[in-house]
Amino acid sequence: MKKTIATLAASVAIAAFATMGASAKTHKLTYYCSAQEDWCQLMAKGFEEATGIKVNMTRKSSGETFAQIKAEAANPKGDVWWGGTGDPHLQAAEEGLTEPYESPMRKELNSWAISQSESAGNRTIGIYSGALGYGYNTELLKKNNLPEPKCWKDLLKPEYKGFIQMANPNSSGTAYTTLATIVQLFGEEKGFEFMKGLHKNINNYTKSGSAPIKAAARGENTIGIVFMHDAVKQAVSGFPIKVVAPCEGTGYEIGSMSIIKGARNLEAAKKFYDWALTADVQSRALEVKAFQVMSNKSAKSSPAAPDLASIKLIDYDFKKYGSSAERKRLLKKWDDEVKVLPQ
């Protein structure tokens, strides 16, 4: 009898310990963030303030985060993955690394966010979107008596030789989106002819995607091919930058969010997911000068931000151009046929 009481007491104690462990785990959230640092911080702090759930944040680029989630698949450490371009989110969905979830917030979202989510079996969702374009330094353009460019094809004009920067598509997702956009816009053969022509005018292939427009802002470069919201950010900061949406149409990215499959804090992750899709939270992007178009229809946008409705967007094939085989093929072709040409 005594023995059974002792066993009982012990098992109660163990059970108590176990539940304590379990309850502890709904009070924190491991959050992988792939957007700009200050935006990531804002989201983490905002969620802590709104819910009291402790947030452990790790900021890494979307490619790195994807690699990490894949490596941890057997024993996931992360709960929710927010931000970063859509390709790796879609890839994670394809490989079953993320959890399907239909948020009650979906009815408030723009249609492009919903259709992107549906194409991935609801395993990811669009939180913001940004169109590709370019920006130029108005003062330098005037000083060098250059015409104002309006289209992609304008950039091929010989008078722009040495005045244009773009990132190297091997190292930057932005530049890869540029390459894929041009190929979809003009067809593969003519697209590569375009890239070869552009190559003659490029003064520097930068490493990071937004570097060309930052150099233009400081007057170290004239035209930078970047995401338009990055150009807007420089203009709003007071630099003489004009933003251009190319007349032929352009490609875009959808910044996404996914819940990691087997998340230890699934409840908290869902809470974060719903919270991140609210108009209030998305409106706060302006505080950190993130001028992307947000997925919630009623999220505030800056008057300076590019209006996606007025831009001619191509029907960007995320599935095809996001696949690693196609990516590898295009990059190799660019390396072999474009990069080796003399400038």
Next chain:
Amino acid sequence: MSDTTFQSPAHQRAAGSGTNRTVLLWLIIGIIGFTLLPWYVQEDGLWSFYWLQYGYPFEPDYAPAAFLLGQNSKIWLAPLAVFLVLPFTVLGKHKTDPVFAKVLLVSGIGGLGWLLFQGFAIGIQGWQLGILETLFGPLGDQQYGLGYGAMLLAACFLFMITIGAAARGAVNGDIFVVSSIGFVVAIVGIFIFYPIVGMLANALRDNEGVYSIFIFLEKFLDRKIWGLGCLTANVGCGVAWNSLLLGVLVGASTTALGLVYALVATRSGFKYGRLLRALTVLPIITPPFVIGLAIILLFGLSGSVTQFIANAFDITPTRWVYGLPGIMIAQVLAYTPIAFLVLIGVVEGVSPSMEEAAQTLRADRWTTFKTVTWPLMRPGLANAFLLGFIESMADFGNPLVLGGNYDVLSTEIFFSIVGAQNDQGRAAVLAIVLLTFTLGAFFAQRRWLGKKSYSANTGKGDGGAHPLLPRRLKWPVYTIAAIWTFMTVVIYLMIFYGSVVEVWGLKDNLTFRHYVDAFGLKWTENGLLWVGSAWNSFWTTLQIAAIAAPLTAMLGLVTAYLLVRQKFTGKGAFEFGTMLSFAIPGTVIGVSYILAFNVPPIELTGTGAILVLSFIFRNMPVGVRAGVASMAQLDKSLDEASLTLGANAWQTFRSIILPLLRPAILAAVVYSFVRAMTAISAVIFLVSAEYNMATAYIIGRVENNDYGLAIAYSTVLIFVMLAAVGILQLLILKSSKTRLSES
């Protein structure tokens, strides 16, 4: 062995029980590690005691090894208990008993070996080694990195080995010396050799985890590394050639300029030689990319000098500074003082009496210089050249901001990992190429310069002053020195000026806005609020640097003590291993650390500890050198006196050597503190949101086009480090004075 034979029996007994006490102490530590502390690493960090409240000791994530075994899980840890209990069987025995040593060795080697083996064999996804999977079938279990418990147990086993070895008579049977050697070898092995070897393995592996030499060759023979397109057509050359060319140019230029300054300081009647020496601290306390930023602000397309010249002579400004010219100017500015520091010793070391002898033989000043002074300086010049070459190769900050289309190895490594390619194999291959170059230079320096004797010291007192420079050398030397000094001064003024203008070139009004943004403080009813955006990284940096600095100095001094005062087999290899990290560029350390410590058995990425460790092992050679240099000046008879009076090596080290080495210790502490604050190349891979360092934060601001804040922050860092160096000078002065008054 010899000293035990001559000791009295009473002394022997005491020594024996001392050994037993030490064994017992480490066994208790091992038992605590095995039964009381969490076995696996805590995801909330080293200092988090979260585990104490939640589910300890039963919750598997927080349980000690003994509790895991008690719950019949992780049974592969069981053999460790056997090795841990084994030494108790010989605890009463005397240390000269052969069984005593044998049992300790078996326990230590077996325990440590098994600990490592299971750590590498079983990881997050079960079996890590394919052969075990085929032998035993799928494991159905997993484990994380080693935590506190495992750490203590590993230390226990390590010291079982060293005490066992000492008991068998290794290095005169002194436990302190053998344990120190064992400890240094173990941590250098874990934190230098293991990551580097792991990186080599990564270069041989494709993305699916298949090892093959062809994968290495394919990546190694890439056109982007070895291409020679720049010779024939207007396209870039491979990164390896770019780095090599840059290194040679910078090495040659810094040597030439360093020599110019050394000649001015010693042979021109120039009275401000001390001032020149004081300026040599500048590159050490300047954050690495600040000079690059100042150069952009002066010579960039919209830079002040470029605009001025373009307007004055009606020339179209170009982007000439981006690429080889810009990186080279920045690096020469940064590393000339290092060459000066090396060469001033050489120039002073040339014996005046030899030169006087030449002049007595009727040689004129020029002939004397050509036939006596110059040949004696040659090895010093080679030394300075190699230093400049290594520094240039390893530099990361300046190519990052000034590189343009001129890719070099250090930045390519970084972008292979963080960019869209995310190709760790390529990063590893590039790191191997870089490592080959710097190690080559390092070997050349040691082999080729170490053998020849250029000693001008005849052993006799060497009076007399150095002759003045010959006239045909005098004016070119003066002019070059004046121009370069002017440029250095302008650059540093620009750095300060850049921190107090609104936006350089656009809005030139003076403002302290950047300082307020970075280091603002606000009084509220809740007390002081650190509202500035830089505080977080600033305190982290100070904290990490302050933790790393004394540890670096300590490790360096213990190593120096072993090198200078002890004789043991394998000392040459030991010395090489501890000095090796000097030749390993920071980017290589960074890459190899994230590859090695991202996965069990040692999981460190994202912690503050990995930053501290990277600083300790990068700066350790400096601590070793400082220790060796000043220990060589302490006469060995002091140690012998202490040993004769019955003290052991530990007591001698603590009460005789350490107090006399105070200046060396201080120098090592401050140097490693300052280096930890300005390091960027390794740090940029290792920082995390929680542990962000100042330099990484500044690079982030630069990328955000926020030059004002970046430069303001750098200026603050420069002054903080200047204060640190100043305090050191005072302390050293004080300690040398007290020593004088004591004697």
